[in-house]
Amino acid sequence: MPHFIVIANFIILVYFLILAIGYTLLLIASFPGIMRSNLEAKYGHINKLLGTIEPPPVTIIMPAYNEGEAAFDAMLSVLKNTYQNTKLIVINDGSTDNTLELMIERFHLEAIPCIVPEKIKTAAIKNYYISRLYPQLVVLDTEHSHTGDSMNSAINACQSPYFASVDADTLLEKEAISNLMYSVLTQPHCVCVGGSVYVLNDCEFKDGEFIEQHIPEHFVAAIQVCEYLRSFLFARSGWNFLNGSLSFAGAFTLFERQAALDIGGYDLNNFAQDAEIVMHLHAHIYENKLPAKIRFTPNLLAWTDVPDTFGSYWNQRNHWQRGLLYSILSYFRMCFNPRYKITGLVTYPYFLLFEVLSPLFEFTAYTLLVVELIYGYTTLHNAALYFALAWSFITALTIGTFLLSNLSFNRYYKLQDTLIIFLLITVEMFGFRQFKVVCRCFGIGHFIINRLLGKKL
Amino acid sequence: MFSGEVLYFIQIWVMINILIILGLTSSIYIVQFISARNKARKTKTTDELLRIFHASLAASSDKKLITIPSLSAKHHYFDIILTINKFEEDIENNAVWLKLREQLAKEQLVATARKYAKSRYWFKNFQALMCFNFYMDATDDLLVEKLLHSKIPIITLHACRVAIKYSMPRAINTVIDWLNETRKPNRSLYIHYFKSSSQEVITLLLERFLKEDHPYIKVGLYDIFANLLPQQQLLAMTLIDSNAELLELKLAALRMLSHLQPENLGELLAAEHQDEHWEVRALIAKQMGIYAVTEKANILLSLLKDSEWWVRLNAAHALLQLNDEGKQTLLQLNKEDDLYAYEAAQHALQHYNKKLEN
Structure with missing residues (x-):
């Protein structure tokens, strides 16, 4: 067997070993936090807890571009939230269809004169609408620009000390804002809190109110139930132990407004602006020695639409991969830099190597296995053993996460759902994971080529 | 590809993973069964406490309070506090209940609250403050002050509320x-x-x-x-x-x-209507409308021609709030004389008419 293949095999085995140890430690690290959050949430009755004080005002910001009526459910889910001090700012990002007209009609919007202080430079706000039906709803009509720019307009218009970003295809749980604020109020100076997001496809809801959860019928959407569980429940919760994850879901994350203003809001050059802003906040906290924290709450907060075809999944992951790479490389100064303490010394390098660049290693591993089989450097039995190792590890990890989910904020409690999830966990490694690896590798390649050609992200 | 030892290690690893999978899978079913049972038990506790509170309240009167039977031995401390809150949602400001609650807190809860107030865990601090909200004596001031300086916002906010209450x-x-x-x-x-x-x-x-x-x-x-x-x-x-x-x-x-x-409010506000800051002028216009300073309508007319949109708009709204004369003044404004004042007036009139329609 050629020497380089032997070396590559060992590198991959060592990489996989460190990854496995890392993931296992994360799962263990997430356990006490999730259990405590769950006990506090169940036992403390978050809404009652917050009801005993006047809750701090929170503004939800929601960019919408050519969403039509599709955004109405998301808007209504915010407007019907149980948190008593909420305002919703929807930004019509220069939609070219009738989104604005539909909103005007549905929510009885009326244009009023308003000066929005431009604390962050943004595209022009054409009109400022308030709703006659829901006094807490405001719609900003802006020139079409970048999603980040729309969010920045909303940050400028927001008057509360906290704001949360919500996607127009996301449905909030009734107690979602209370749960996020609970995290803010029960920890010392929390400037950013991310929450768990689950898969919305095929679930039942009406007028923004969630009725019943179902596992999606389409395979691509259904398999993402396991992916989201793994990604949110233990991965991000585990990082709380080490000063917080570097990336939260754009679907629902809460920020302290002043902190967002201090860093100049969302980055306009990045379409993974939600991940970028969290990394920026981490850097900002360490660089200015601020006594602030970034936290993740494992409590289920929102349901979001996920791609249900291989094509749309490919596009989404390609986008995410490029955005994530751009974000992480923008803060490369944090890597192994003691100035950024545990985040620079552990979280950042681990995130870069074992999250962002992991598809490259995985792709190499699959390719090597095929090459070795073709050239007879390994037997079918051994190849099956390696595959069994990968399968059993991922399966054990996902089932561990599902157990954690059952011990805490589980929403898939029906026997049928449980069985389907077990089935999905079992089959994920047989093709879908490899597809995801190829798609993310393509994203990395796409990113590099665009950089070399001097193109935008 | 790898030596026998490495392959043996991988085999063991796979076996361990499979054992973990089997263990975790059975745990999931056990957890699902147990959580269904716990849920039922918790509802039972709250119902039982509510029954005790209702019975105590029914048996008590202004002159004679009955003693609430010992709860803390049988029920979790926080359960009692939360159930008190739940109970109060139904009975709204009942004087007898407030006395009963104070007695309950004094005799059964405050000792634990004092212990919890010294804890390093915020949730216990929180429970202590919830109890202090029902009852505390002068010796507890220091504990509340200590909690006021907590780094946990919810504790600070609650301590602030208790400090104001007492x-x-x-x-x-x-x-x-x-x-x-x-x-x-x-x-x-x-x-x-x-x-x-x-x-x-x-x-x-x-x-x-x-x-x-x-x-x-x-x-x-x-x-x-x-x-x-x-x-x-x-x-x-x-x-x-x-x-x-x-x-x-x-x-x-x-x-x-x-x-x-004050009696001379109109004079005092009018004195500032030419302030260099537009925010002050806008506020003057707004307050004149809210407090119906009719004798200074001429000031509002001059503010209607201000260089700032907000001052003009507030002046127009204020004129509408003053009296019918103010409305007539706005209607008589001419586009050619002062386009900006006219636009502000039109905007305020539109808003006023819409409000009337609704």
Whole structure:
């Protein structure tokens, strides 16, 4: 067997070993936090807890571009939230269809004169609408620009000390804002809190109110139930132990407004602006020695639409991969830099190597296995053993996460759902994971080529 | 590819993983079964406590309170506190219940609250404060003050509420000092809590206000007083502050002037209508409308021709609020004479008509 293949095999085995140890430690690290959050949430009755004080005002910001009526459910889910001090700012990002007209009609919007202080430079706000039906709803009509720019307009218009970003295809749980604020109020100076997001496809809801959860019928959407569980429940919760994850879901994350203003809001050059802003906040906290924290709450907060075809999944992951790479490389100064303490010394390098660049290693591993089989450097039995190792590890990890989910904020409690999830966990490694690896590798390649050609992200 | 030892290691690893999978899978089913049982048990506890509270209340009267049977031995401390809150949702401000609650807190809960107040875990601190909200004596002041300095916002907010409820001078002064903090996500909440101030707290606030010279703390105090009944003792200082150089202080003082409504309010507001800051002029126009300063309608007319849109708009709205004459003035405005004043008037009229339609 050629020497380089032997070396590559060992590198991959060592990489996989460190990854496995890392993931296992994360799962263990997430356990006490999730259990405590769950006990506090169940036992403390978050809404009652917050009801005993006047809750701090929170503004939800929601960019919408050519969403039509599709955004109405998301808007209504915010407007019907149980948190008593909420305002919703929807930004019509220069939609070219009738989104604005539909909103005007549905929510009885009326244009009023308003000066929005431009604390962050943004595209022009054409009109400022308030709703006659829901006094807490405001719609900003802006020139079409970048999603980040729309969010920045909303940050400028927001008057509360906290704001949360919500996607127009996301449905909030009734107690979602209370749960996020609970995290803010029960920890010392929390400037950013991310929450768990689950898969919305095929679930039942009406007028923004969630009725019943179902596992999606389409395979691509259904398999993402396991992916989201793994990604949110233990991965991000585990990082709380080490000063917080570097990336939260754009679907629902809460920020302290002043902190967002201090860093100049969302980055306009990045379409993974939600991940970028969290990394920026981490850097900002360490660089200015601020006594602030970034936290993740494992409590289920929102349901979001996920791609249900291989094509749309490919596009989404390609986008995410490029955005994530751009974000992480923008803060490369944090890597192994003691100035950024545990985040620079552990979280950042681990995130870069074992999250962002992991598809490259995985792709190499699959390719090597095929090459070795073709050239007879390994037997079918051994190849099956390696595959069994990968399968059993991922399966054990996902089932561990599902157990954690059952011990805490589980929403898939029906026997049928449980069985389907077990089935999905079992089959994920047989093709879908490899597809995801190829798609993310393509994203990395796409990113590099665009950089070399001097193109935008 | 790999030597026999490595392959053996991988085989063992796979076996362990499979054992873990089997173990975890069975755990999931056990957990699902147990959580269904626990849910039922918890509902039973709350129902039982509610029954005890209802029975105690029914058996008590203004003159004779019965003693609530010992709860803490059988029920979790926080269950009792939360059930008290749940119970109070149904019975709204019942005087007999308030006495019963105080007795319950004093005899059965406060000892644990004192212990919990010293804990390093915020959730226990929180439970302590919930109990102090029902009952505390003078010896507990120090505990509440300590909790007021907690780094956990929910604890600070609760301690602030308790401090105001029991008129604790040192703690209240600490909260007033915080009104000056530059980063103040909870500032509006501290101000809000003073809404329920007793006369004792109001006296404390007045004492502090009269000797305070920090402009931003003064702004905070003005915000607090704006939520209370007008306190005429503030007038002299407010008149001085209405000429302050700091814009925020000047605006707060002018707002307070309108709140205090001295006899010469119209004169006082009119005196500032040419202030260099547009925010002041806009506020003057707005207050003149709210407090119907009819004798100074000519000032509003001049503000209608101001260079700032907000001043013009507020002046137009104020004229509409004054009387029918104000409305007629707006209707008679001519596009050719002053396009800006005309547009502001049209906007206010449109808004006024829509309001009438609704």
